[in-house]
Amino acid sequence: MNTTVTTTTLKMNGMEYRCRTAGLEQDGELVIFLHGFPESSIIWEETMSKLAALGYRCLAPDQRGYSDGARPDGYENYSLRKLSADVIGFADVMGCSGKFHLVGHDLGAAVGWSVVTLYPQRIQTWTAMSVPHWEAYKWALENDPVQKQKGTYVTKFMEPEVPESLIAANDYAVLRHLWEGFDQETQEDYMRIFSQPEARTAVINWYRGIMQVEEQIPYKDVETPTAFIWGNEDLALARAGVEKSHTYMKGYYDFHELNAGHWLTQFNEPEVSEIILNHIQKFPIEK
Known part of the structure; x- marks a missing residue:
């Protein structure tokens, strides 16, 4: 069974997305992976290989804005509805008109919570990493002092042009600090994106x-x-939003608190992959 992760281009809605795939030649269930900021689809390679070895079909796009061919102007084109519709579009392009499994980290998780809300009939299982239920996060950002402090950059990112200059300053010092300890291949893949001014915007x-x-x-x-x-x-991401997120879970819910930081796929991949796989395997898609 081929577990190699390959890179391809998918065309959708007049745009072209750079994607990593594994196991697409198989007939197993589709799993779509969503990266966050400042990341790319490379964060999912180890997990994708493991799932492909068990027969799953895996797709991880460099999402809207991160792919050279999918970079529309104007922040109105990066709303949660548009980003969520992209996810459904990816599944449709893959020939999956029914249910699929969804996994998301960071802002990819923010998108995933919206997909589960807007298209629940399409999602068999949902695995969120780092970012809690979006309403819980927004509540914490407004009401929890710890989350307010951790989220000061969110307000800064609302300003025109300032954040683009900030992350590029001093040879991308802010980003390189965030990526400390990442392997060279990952950092090079990130810089492929963030070295472009239009990509930063x-x-x-x-x-x-x-x-x-x-x-x-x-x-x-x-x-x-x-x-x-x-x-x-x-x-x-602080604890208050995580705990409030629990209150929104009315179906099967499996919470894992790790003694870990934000970069879960970089530094906790074996444990994370096992959690994802176990969750997906509990809920096979009926044919």
């Missing part, structure tokens, strides 16, 4: 679009089988 537009576009997404209790992985030393 596009990825910051995720924050502008997510926080500033009024969409009235009807977030509610989650009945989709959900696993949530959180590191209690996370630099950006």
